[in-house]
Structures are given as structure tokens and as C-alpha cells.
Amino acid sequence: MGRYTVVITGASGSVYGLRAIEQLLATGHEVTAMMTEAGRDVTAYETGFDLPAQQPEKALLRFLELGKDVPLRVACASDLFDPIASGSHKVDGMVVVPASMGFCSSVAHGAASDLPERAADVMLKERRPLVLVPRETPLSLVHLRNLTALAEAGAIVVPAMPAFYMHPETIDDQVSFVVGKVLDILGIEHGLFQRWGE
């Protein structure tokens, strides 16, 4: 099974990130999860889940209604000594969902000023899958240029754009669609949405 990093930044839509963590764990993968400071605040505001500093894995697993034996690790965004800060540590893919425009700007310019930014920088330099799920609208020219630079550097940009051709009935359906597209990019089997023509 694979080893993935999932980062929730301070863009709106932390529910996408929480669903991605839940799906990766539920399908047997190892997950290192992280929230930026703004990511933690916006997640608490939007979902009611406030990631605690003490025993964060236990709290997150309880919120996601997963058993305590799944391989989840929560890393601290300020800990530049974490294994994922180094390219010598093997990671199969990294997903930043939702990705703020601030985060995209930092990674596009190689800032690497905290663990999420450094981990993304490592994925690009090692030519490993880095999936970014930006959430902002409208997009300024600065945003578009940063996203272009990221795509040019090898990142895969999967905007949080739910579709309607599968007739979503709930917000949950729309979240599943976006997260399913992310898992498709990573080549991970899922049943999050009905495929066109199947």
C-alpha cells in the first residue's frame, strides 16, 4: 500500500481534505496529515473539528469515524525535522486540499518556509506526484501565473470544481466528486462517484 501526505491549508473547503484523508486511510494507505495554522482555524470554523495539539491522531480518527489501528500520523507544520522534509524519505504522492492561493504562491516561488511548503518543494524536486486542489474565485492574474508555474514544475492542478453531470443530490456527492478526481490522478481505486458510461 502507498504512503501519502495530505495538507489542509486555510482555503475554504477543508471538508475535501478531511474526505481525502478518510478515503486514503479507508483504502489501506498510510497517511501523514498536516494543517497549516490557517487550515486549522478554517477547518474548525467550517466543520467544527478543531485539531488538538495533544493526541491529534486520536481526535482526527474519531472525527472521521475510523478505527484507531489505521496508519495515520499527524505532523506539525512548523517541524522541519519531520521525515517528509527530506527527499530521501519515500512518499508516493502529496495532496494539498484545499490549497490556498498563499500556499500556491509560496510553493511556486520555492519558499519552503514551513513543513507543508518544504514537503511540496521536495515532491517537485524529486519528480513525485504533487496534487494541488486550489479553491479561490475569481482568480487574479497573479493566481493564474502561480498555478501555471506550478503546473510547469510538474504539479497536477485539480481545482475544487464539482461537476453536475452525475446529478449530485447532496453536498457529500459534490465533495466525493472532487476527492474522487484527486484519487484518480494518484491511481487509487475508489467508488466515490459513478463513472460516465459505466
Ligand SMILES: Cc1cc2nc3c(=O)[nH]c(=O)nc-3n(C[C@H](O)[C@H](O)[C@H](O)COP(=O)(O)O)c2cc1C
Ligand atoms: C473563512 C475563510 C475562508 C477562506 N477561504 C479562502 C479560499 O477559499 N482561498 C484562499 O486562497 N484563501 C482563503 N482564505 C484566506 C487564507 O486562509 C489565508 O490567505 C491564509 O493566510 C492562508 O494560509 P495558509 O496557506 O498557510 O493556510 C480564507 C480565510 C478564511 C478566514
